[in-house]
Amino acid sequence: xxxxxxxxxxxxxxxxxxxxxxxxxxxxxxxxxxxxxxxxxxxxxxxxxxxxxxxxxxxxxxxxxxxxxxxxxxxxxxxxxxxxxxxxxxxxxxxxxxxxxxxxxxxxxxxxxxxxxxxxxxxxxxxxxxxxxxxxxxxxxxxxxxxxxxxxxxxxxxxxxxxxxxxxxxxxxxxxxxxxxxxxxxxxxxxxxxxxxxxxxxxxxxxxxxxxxxxxxxxxxxxxxxxxxxxxxxxxxxxxxxxxxxxxxxxxxxxxxxxxxxxxxxxxxxxxxxxxx
Amino acid sequence: xxxxxxxxxxxxxxxxxxxxxxxxxxxxxxxxxxxxxxxxxxxxxxxxxxxxxxxxxxxxxxxxxxxxxxxxxxxxxxxxxxxxxxxxxxxxxxxxxxxxxxxxxxxxxxxxxxxxxxxxxxxxxxxxxxxxxxxxxxxxxxxxxxxxxxxxxxxxxxxxxxxxxxxxxxxxxxxxxxxxxxxxxxxxxxxxxxxxxxxxxxxxxxxxxxxxxxxxxxxxxxxxxxxxxxxxxxxxxxxxxxxxxxxxxxxxxxxxxxxxxxxxxxxxxxxxxxxxx
Numbered sequence: 001x002x003x004x005x006x007x008x009x010x011x012x013x014x015x016x017x018x019x020x021x022x023x024x025x026x027x028x029x030x031x032x033x034x035x036x037x038x039x040x041x042x043x044x045x046x047x048x049x050x051x052x053x054x055x056x057x058x059x060x061x062x063x064x065x066x067x068x069x070x071x072x073x074x075x076x077x078x079x080x081x082x083x084x085x086x087x088x089x090x091x092x093x094x095x096x097x098x099x100x101x102x103x104x105x106x107x108x109x110x111x112x113x114x115x116x117x118x119x120x121x122x123x124x125x126x127x128x129x130x131x132x133x134x135x136x137x138x139x140x141x142x143x144x145x146x147x148x149x150x151x152x153x154x155x156x157x158x159x160x161x162x163x164x165x166x167x168x169x170x171x172x173x174x175x176x177x178x179x180x181x182x183x184x185x186x187x188x189x190x191x192x193x194x195x196x197x198x199x200x201x202x203x204x205x206x207x208x209x210x211x212x213x214x215x216x217x218x219x220x221x222x223x224x225x226x227x228x229x230x231x232x233x234x235x236x237x238x239x240x241x242x243x244x245x246x247x248x249x250x251x252x253x254x255x256x257x258x259x260x261x262x263x264x265x266x267x268x269x270x271x272x273x274x275x276x277x
Numbered sequence: 278x279x280x281x282x283x284x285x286x287x288x289x290x291x292x293x294x295x296x297x298x299x300x301x302x303x304x305x306x307x308x309x310x311x312x313x314x315x316x317x318x319x320x321x322x323x324x325x326x327x328x329x330x331x332x333x334x335x336x337x338x339x340x341x342x343x344x345x346x347x348x349x350x351x352x353x354x355x356x357x358x359x360x361x362x363x364x365x366x367x368x369x370x371x372x373x374x375x376x377x378x379x380x381x382x383x384x385x386x387x388x389x390x391x392x393x394x395x396x397x398x399x400x401x402x403x404x405x406x407x408x409x410x411x412x413x414x415x416x417x418x419x420x421x422x423x424x425x426x427x428x429x430x431x432x433x434x435x436x437x438x439x440x441x442x443x444x445x446x447x448x449x450x451x452x453x454x455x456x457x458x459x460x461x462x463x464x465x466x467x468x469x470x471x472x473x474x475x476x477x478x479x480x481x482x483x484x485x486x487x488x489x490x491x492x493x494x495x496x497x498x499x500x501x502x503x504x505x506x507x508x509x510x511x512x513x514x515x516x517x518x519x520x521x522x523x524x525x526x527x528x529x530x531x532x533x534x535x536x537x538x539x540x541x542x543x544x545x546x547x548x549x550x551x552x553x554x
Contacts, residue, residue: 022377062373062380068391069349076345093373095401096339097428100299103339114345124372126403126423128430146403151374153405156452160439168434168445175433 001087001119002140003183003232006208009055009085010233011277014268017260018056018089018210020240021046021078022063027245029252039064039074042252044081046244049253053264056087056236058210076115087236088118089210093146095124095131102134109138120144122188122210125172129179136180143185145176147200150190150213169196173203182206189228191219191237197227208234214263215242221263225270233276239263278364278396279417280460280509283485286332286362287510288554291545294537295333295366295487297517298323298355299340304522306529316341316351319529321358323521326530330541333364333513335487353392364513365395366487370423372401372408379411386415397421399465399487402449406456413457420462422453424477427467427490446473450480459483466505468496468514474504485511491540492519498540502547510553516540 001009010016021043028042035041047057064075082088094104104121111117120142123132135143148158148169158169166174173187182204189200191213200209209228213219214237221237228235239259247255271277278286287293298320305319312318324334341352359365371381381398388394397419400409412420425435425446435446443451450464459481466477468490477486486505490496491514498514505512516536524532548554 024380060373060377060380062371062377062384065349065384066380066390068353068384068393069346071391072342072346072349091373093401093404094339094370096337096368096370097426098430100337100339103301103337103343107339107342107345113343114348116345124370124401124403126401126434127370127426127428128433128435130428130430132430149374149404151404151407153375153407153409156405157403157445157448158405160437160445160448162437163440163442165440168437171434171437 006055006087007232013052013055014271014277015053015055015264016233016235016237016267017054017263018058018236018238019046019050019054019243019260020091020238021057021059021244022240023244024063025067027248029248029250031250037074037077039071040077043078045253046256047081047083049257050243050260051083051086053257053260054086056089057082058089058091058238060091079116079118087120089120089122089144090116090118091122093122093124095127097127098130098134101131105135105138109141120186122146125176132176132179136184141184143180144210145172145185145187147172147187148189148193148196150192150217150219154190170199170203173200177204182208186210188212191221191224192217194220194223194227197224201228201230205230206234208236210236210238212238215239221266222270229270229274231276233271237267283332283364284509290329290332291548291554292330292332292541293510293512293514293544294331294540295335295513295515296323296327296331296520296537297368297489297515298334298336298521299517300336300521301340302344304525306525306527308527314351314354316348317354320355322530323533324358324360326534327520327537328360328363330534330537331363333366334359335366335368335515337368356393356395364397366397366399366421367393367395368399370399370401372404374404375407375411378408382412382415386418397463399423402453409453409456413461418461420457421487422449422462422464424449424464425466425470425473427469427494427496431467447476447480450477454481459485463487465489468498468501469494471497471500471504474501478505478507482507483511485513487513487515489515492516498543499547506547506551508553510548514544
């Protein structure tokens, strides 16, 4: 899905919600364990219940890899079940030397090799240019590069200042801007860093930002919009646990829908307030 | 495998060689394609031919993930085939927020969950403490944290100096030293950065270092030893392409053995020269 189509979906659905599919088999409703692939069945019902309210889905690969080859199959079936009008993001946070990153890019982008054909993959910047470029070489695909993450440890290194007072996450954005552009590169900026969005927008006014940390992690949607929204919206705000684990009974999908709907309505207000829709 | 046992193996085998198993199905000898799982058969023969010459094996997970669920099975069979007197390293370069890193740790360390029970996993530091600690919580397992990598892009961010002149990779080592210790934490330092080993050893005199970049990438073993070796050896030097792709005919395993043997002999000389054996 390209940038134009993504913006079109945001305006049509009046939403910039990304639903995280970090599906932990120990947290899903008990009755689903009767299915052959409980993780996939959970995802299938969540997707069915939320598809009209969000513009992206983001399975975190760790939750599938944790179950080995069987987990990889659940991931593949989940990817196949994602609606084509939603951006599909493999939250993998990969990054390795050039020839190896190329293998990772194939793993997530090239269905002929791996069975997976995600639109986007999250990538870690520590290993630099040749670890990121192989992902950018796939036509029509997106790299979503870690910049300023939502977790506590994000502050250990990402905000270290160089001799000129530029923080590491700023250097990452400045440098990566020379590798890709707003049509194939997004940045991860945690919602828990509201005040930092203005700094990020100085360096990346047009790029989309993937924003985790709203919901269970405590980030504020209105603050993210105030400092982070641009004329095209430019935000994909992710919520995971607050939606997919809203309830653990037979009504889990309906309750997930209610949570997604509440966020979509809040997002609609933000889009209207700024004249984007 | 704990530190004492690792040092014992190094002294017994007179080697600190790690063989990388980055097995690319397009590069293996044609006759292996007759096997049900050509990648595994290649690995099995490489392992059989080199097991007495090395102390560690390091499959890079990208090369398995690239083939989806089938690739994951090849990885599992490869892990099962690794000799117990060698350290098994999953070169995965993972790292995510706390609850997610825990899933990754299970994926590589906990056989009951994933079928894999590696001794060590490589981890990327960008997301900080809570992305690394879940791996360190597994008793008897190792984290091998990226510090200064061997690729060209390694210089994009890893050598940025803060206001006091400390480079990012030094900050990573200084900070991670407070999360783990020389019994459960190693650092990745590329052989292509010979001059940097002295700096690394200032911050981590006792830790083992995993050193990629000898062989195809052009790093010098004698330079690595001169600046990086400590009283316990403290080095695991990895070679991949120069060993596993030494030949592409029916003699590939024998030729891989010859390459491994040449490195082992060079390592033996380094160990003797410094009185470690």
